[in-house]
Amino acid sequence: MCGIVAYYGPNNAYEYLIKGLRRLEYRGYDSAGIALLNGDLTIYKNQGKVSELEAIAEGNNLEGKRGIGHTRWATHGEPNTVNAHPHQSQSGNIALIHNGIIENYATIKKVLMQRGHEFKSETDTEVLTHLIEEIQVKEQVDLLEAVRLALNEVVGAYAIVILSKNDPNTLIAARKGSPLVVGIGKESGEFYLASDATPIIEYTNQVTYIDDNEIVAIQDGEMSVKTIDNVVKSPFIQELQISIDSIEKGGYDHFMLKEIFEQPKSIYDSMRGRFDAENLTFSMRSLEEYASKIKNLDRIIIIACGTSWHAGLVGEYLIEEFSRIPVEVEYASEFRYRNPIVTEDDLVIAISQSGETADTLAAIEMAKDKGATIYGICNVVGSSIPRTTHAGAYTHAGPEIGVASTKAFTAQVTVLTLLALGIAEIRGKITQDRLRTMFSELNTIPQKVDNLLQSCNEKCKEIAAIYKNASNCLYLGRGYNFPVALEGALKLKEISYIHAEGYPAAEMKHGPIALIDEEMPVIVIATKRNYYEKVLSNIQEVKARKGKIIAIVTEGDEKVAEIADHYIEIPDTEDSLTPILATIPLQLLSYYIAVMRDCNVDQPRNLAKSVTVE
Ligand code: M6R
Numbered sequence: 001m002c003g004i005v006a007y008y009g010p011n012n013a014y015e016y017l018i019k020g021l022r023r024l025e026y027r028g029y030d031s032a033g034i035a036l037l038n039g040d041l042t043i044y045k046n047q048g049k050v051s052e053l054e055a056i057a058e059g060n061n062l063e064g065k066r067g068i069g070h071t072r073w074a075t076h077g078e079p080n081t082v083n084a085h086p087h088q089s090q091s092g093n094i095a096l097i098h099n100g101i102i103e104n105y106a107t108i109k110k111v112l113m114q115r116g117h118e119f120k121s122e123t124d125t126e127v128l129t130h131l132i133e134e135i136q137v138k139e140q141v142d143l144l145e146a147v148r149l150a151l152n153e154v155v156g157a158y159a160i161v162i163l164s165k166n167d168p169n170t171l172i173a174a175r176k177g178s179p180l181v182v183g184i185g186k187e188s189g190e191f192y193l194a195s196d197a198t199p200i201i202e203y204t205n206q207v208t209y210i211d212d213n214e215i216v217a218i219q220d221g222e223m224s225v226k227t228i229d230n231v232v233k234s235p236f237i238q239e240l241q242i243s244i245d246s247i248e249k250g251g252y253d254h255f256m257l258k259e260i261f262e263q264p265k266s267i268y269d270s271m272r273g274r275f276d277a278e279n280l281t282f283s284m285r286s287l288e289e290y291a292s293k294i295k296n297l298d299r300i301i302i303i304a305c306g307t308s309w310h311a312g313l314v315g316e317y318l319i320e321e322f323s324r325i326p327v328e329v330e331y332a333s334e335f336r337y338r339n340p341i342v343t344e345d346d347l348v349i350a351i352s353q354s355g356e357t358a359d360t361l362a363a364i365e366m367a368k369d370k371g372a373t374i375y376g377i378c379n380v381v382g383s384s385i386p387r388t389t390h391a392g393a394y395t396h397a398g399p400e401i402g403v404a405s406t407k408a409f410t411a412q413v414t415v416l417t418l419l420a421l422g423i424a425e426i427r428g429k430i431t432q433d434r435l436r437t438m439f440s441e442l443n444t445i446p447q448k449v450d451n452l453l454q455s456c457n458e459k460c461k462e463i464a465a466i467y468k469n470a471s472n473c474l475y476l477g478r479g480y481n482f483p484v485a486l487e488g489a490l491k492l493k494e495i496s497y498i499h500a501e502g503y504p505a506a507e508m509k510h511g512p513i514a515l516i517d518e519e520m521p522v523i524v525i526a527t528k529r530n531y532y533e534k535v536l537s538n539i540q541e542v543k544a545r546k547g548k549i550i551a552i553v554t555e556g557d558e559k560v561a562e563i564a565d566h567y568i569e570i571p572d573t574e575d576s577l578t579p580i581l582a583t584i585p586l587q588l589l590s591y592y593i594a595v596m597r598d599c600n601v602d603q604p605r606n607l608a609k610s611v612t613v614e
Contacts (some may be wrong), residue, residue, distance in 0.1 A: 028073025357385025
């Protein structure tokens with residue numbers, strides 16, 4: 001949450017800052033601000049979007065070869081202009097941007113106020129800015145040392161960047177718990193900083209990911225890195241693997257629609273090179289390395305949040321079906337606080353698109369402390385979770401910019417399918433015939449998704465037009481399709497603000513059935529191989545109460561199609577692979593309903609893509 005960018009180099013910073021903030025706006029859009037160092041510190045900031053900031057800045061002095069920028073998801077203090085970043089020190093000489101939370105800010109603020117500091121905002125960030133200046137003046141140290149000493153007093157999470165009017169050739173940045181990437185520019189002494197690599201890729205593909213407790217100093221055109229304990233580090237420069245096309249809308253109206261339509265490719269990329277269908281073997285290094293651990297496992301715990309948690313539920317069904325190991329799926333936020341029983345014999349699978357979700361990260365640390373082996377399934381390369389886990393697999397879905405997760409989910413489910421099959425193979429729980437069937441069916445999935453996108457898009461639009469004004473919606477599914485129902489409901493509520501609930505179809509009669517009347521659309525996933533007859537009965541129960549049925553059915557189905565008010569066909573596949581296909585029309589349905597309700601699909605209210613606060 002919150003996006004930060006910074007530039008240090010021979011050119012004007014403004015263009016990079018504004019473009020970068022637009023790219024990071026998915027991380028928060030409550031307010032935006034920049035500071036430019038041009039002899040003086042020029043600051044523009046405003047409540048609202050980056051476009052509004054641009055309108056304010058335009059026509060003014062935009063000179064400055066060093067600059068910092070911030071797009072905010074409010075935590076401390078309401079989303080207004082005063083609380084917008086950058087924040088300044090008591091003298092106004094230091095400007096700072098921050099992503100994270102300074103937990104002990106109130107204590108520090110009290111002490112600083114006793115020493116005469118006056119604060120303009122309600123934020124935790126402003127306190128850190130004042131603290132750095134106070135230390136610099138009191139201890140008579142340079143900016144880098146003042147930042148280092150201040151960070152030693154701070155409890156919490158941060159990615160920060162600091163500029164000082166008194167040190168025009170210096171830019172300091174640091175991270176703990178919030179992401180920070182430095183791009184090495186093409187010109188001498190040129191550096192681009194950001195919360196993730198998307199703003200940087202247009203300018204350079206050489207980057208270094210900063211680790212927790214590290215401080216980056218760019219002084220007189222040279223970069224150095226040290227820890228907050230004063231240990232010098234050598235930055236590891238690597239080449240970015242993402243392309244500029246992957247972070248642009250490419251002719252689509254919204255990133256979400258583009259990402260939905262990218263799924264044939266993202267699903268293919270998530271399985272590419274990971275199995276050999278002819279020889280029935282896996283090429284997943286993480287599986288090989290942990291083979292002996294996997295053989296002796298008693299239990300697997302899956303931790304995640306939101307959509308990733310739904311993928312985790314599909315993972316539970318997959319792993320239990322194929323490898324017969326008990327699986328528990330936990331909300332990371334609950335797991336981390338309830339002192340769960342975790343032992344060295346457990347494998348904990350952490351799933352996260354962003355790789356930065358604070359609760360998932362904290363849950364990983366806790367499980368690690370208890371001795372468990374942690375396996376990460378993440379999308380963002382170089383993010384915090386893959387860097388803290390013992391082993392893992394990237395989903396390779398490519399950048400997901402829309403706040404509502406779509407292609408990340410289907411890629412996570414694909415990787416979990418491979419993992420379930422791989423574990424089953426290592427433990428001798430799957431026959432060669434079954435493995436052959438699964439591999440050959442997996443190979444057909446990208447094409448089936450492609451066909452499905454073409455065949456169901458218009459139908460989803462038509463159904464969306466009928467139900468766009470609904471106030472409630474129920475999603476039902478059984479077995480593998482229960483997590484799909486949960487995911488469908490989450491997608492609808494987060495982007496269209498229609499209240500929606502997902503349920504196991506059989507649970508309907510234990511409560512939700514009371515809600516059903518002629519106004520209630522009920523979306524039922526009723527595919528052939530997933531408890532078809534049972535779901536059929538559930539549909540009848542809804543129809544008997546005049547509910548409206550929108551059914552997701554297997555191609556050629558006649559029974560459900562006959563009684564449903566609307567139906568969308570999906571290609572036939574293995575029951576265990578149904579979630580990947582059944583999710584697609586639900587994504588499209590939510591998308592079109594949200595568009596028809598004039599909602600901001602890519603940036604739904606109150607949400608942020610990367611939830612780096614607990
Ligand atoms: O980056 P993560 O996968 O860890 O994020 C978890 C959730 O915040 C995320 O899935 C969220 O629920 C999405 N907005 C769902 O579309």
